[in-house]
Amino acid sequence: DxxxxxxxxxxxxxxxxxxxxxxxxxxxxxIQEQTYQHEEEDEDFYQGFMECAEEPCDAYEVVQTQQGFRCTVKAPSLLYKHIVGKRGDTRKKLEVETKTSISIPKPGQEGEIVITGQHRSGVISARTRIDVLLLTFRRKQPFTHFLAFFLNEVEVQERFLKFQEEVLEKCSMTQKDHPNGHTILHLVGGNVNEMPLSDHGVDSTIFQNPKKLHLTIGMLVLLSEQEIQQTCEMLQQCKEEFIDKISGGKPLEVEMAGIEYMNDDPGMVDVLYAKVHMKDGSNSSIGSTWHVPKEHTNDPAKR
Known part of the structure; x- marks a missing residue:
């Protein structure tokens, strides 16, 4: 119950x-699924995205059977409901428009989506549309995992603590007392000459624990145990076939200098991070190998 x-x-x-x-x-x-305010609008969304899914892909594996043709789709169970749609409307429209039958596992059950039909072109069309739906709603899911390296070097942690000490010392002054007060106030969204910068939220609580400093490589959405296992295998494969080759078994040199913030408006800063660069530029190659969206890959060591 x-x-x-x-x-x-x-x-x-x-x-x-x-x-x-x-x-x-x-x-x-x-793994928790995030509920969205407009989930009930799947039906309207289906009408809009169909224009992008009209050209079928011949790369799908379609098997000929005695009844016609069959194709399977592997997907996390969290995304099934977006293929079913409200009151089953999305699946019904897919079936009618492609002249196929689509079998979807019940909620909470893992398995494959099975597409069957009399015509190969119809099965491929249904598969193409389902893939577009799955990709679209996957992008709406919150991130579940991230790739990162821990920054366990004592020198890095000591310099971070020194940076924290200097910031807190400067922010204990008012704008009038400190020569760079206007710049710092602008960063934290303040403009009052006699107000200590600590009143704008710049205090020790906003700094990361030095032992938790890390270098974020990319953000991932993994919605099933199978996807997690596949990612672990890809990580090992990446190390053996890519990283070991460019590093020659030696540590890669990383340069960390300067700071940056995650917002176009300095007065609305949420995250401040250190800028990190690979001296040989290999970080851009890693991002393209992993097919991680550019907006979710970072050089920074987040704090």
């Missing part, structure tokens, strides 16, 4: 799976 389901979810949060990696222990939180 619903009480049992609710209790089970609470138990997952209170007693999560623990994973030990390199001497560190991590909590593995259950």
């Amino acid at each position: 619903s009480t049992g389901i609710l209790f089970g979810r609470h138990m997952e949060v209170l007693r999560p799976q623990l994973i030990k990696i390199g001497g560190r222990i991590y909590r593995k939180n259950p």
Whole structure:
């Protein structure tokens, strides 16, 4: 019943799976789907996106059977409902317009979406449209994982603490007392001459724990255990076939200098980070190899 389901979810949060990696222990939180305000508009969305899915792709594996043709689609169960649509309308429209039958696993069950039809072209058309739907709604999911390196070097941590000390010292002054007060006030969104900069939110609580400093490589959306396993295998493959070749088994040199913020408006800063560059420029090659969207790849060490 619903009480049992609710209790089970609470138990997952209170007693999560623990994973030990390199001497560190991590909590593995259950994958949660974010509810969107306009989920009920799947029907309208379907009408709009069909223009982009009219050209079929011949790369799909379509099997001929005694009844016609068959094609399967692997997808996380969290995305099934977007193929079904409100009251099943999206699936019905897909079936009618492509003259196919689409079988989708029940909610909560993992499995494959199966497309069958009398004509190969219809099966391919349905597969193309389903792929567009899956890709579109996957992009709306919140990030579940990120790739990162820990910055465990003592020198990095010590310089970070020195930077924190200098910032807090300057921000304890007023704009009139400090020669760069106007610049700092602009950064934190202030404009009052006699007000300490700490009143604008610049205090010790906004700084990261030095032991948690890390270099973020990219953000990922992994919606099933299978996708997580595939990503782990790709990471190992990336190391063996790519990273080991460009590094020659030696550490890669990274230069960290300067700071940057994540917002076009200095008065609305949420994240301040250090700028990091690979001296040989290999970071851009890694991003293209992983097919990570450019807007979700970083050189910075976030703080």
